[in-house]
Amino acid sequence: MRAALSGWRLSGSFRAAAGAPLQVQVTGDPARTGLTAQRPNLVSGADPYLKQGTRYLNPAAFAIPDVGTLGNLPRNSIVGPGSRVLDLAFVRAFKFATSQQLEARLEAFNAFNWFRPATTGTNNPVQTVNSPTFGQILESADPRIMQFALKFSF
Helix, strand or coil, X not given: CHHHHCCXXXXXXXXXXXXXXXXXXXXXXXCCCCCCCECCEECCCCCCEEEECCEEECHHHEECCCCCCCCCCCCCCEECCCEEEEEEEEEEXXXXXXXXXXXXXXXXXXXXXXXXXXXXXXXXXXXXXCCCCCCECCCECCCCEEEEEEEEEC
């Protein structure tokens, strides 16, 4: 029993990333400039971040500008959600003879199953104020993934 339960090695890696700037925009052309994807107005006194479940941005903090005016939201002033992940590996080598060895490995990626918003999509969370899903995170990165492996060397 002692031989089977001793000699295990634990290793891991932790990664954390800050969120990227979001380009919150209004579709259409409220300023009548001929340009699409204009910035909205940031409502004074309202917190732009909601951070409740999958709702990341507060729709009440953004308003469509009046016709003929540009929005007052500065470029890159809203930051997207960050992420963190901890990967762990639990490994043990069992020797059978002078040249034979069996290695058992248990790996857990995102070991604590932290929610991570997807970074592959360019619109996560939804950044268009006119959208009914504005401010929501609609995609996530992989959940916890575990794998077990055996390797026999001779």
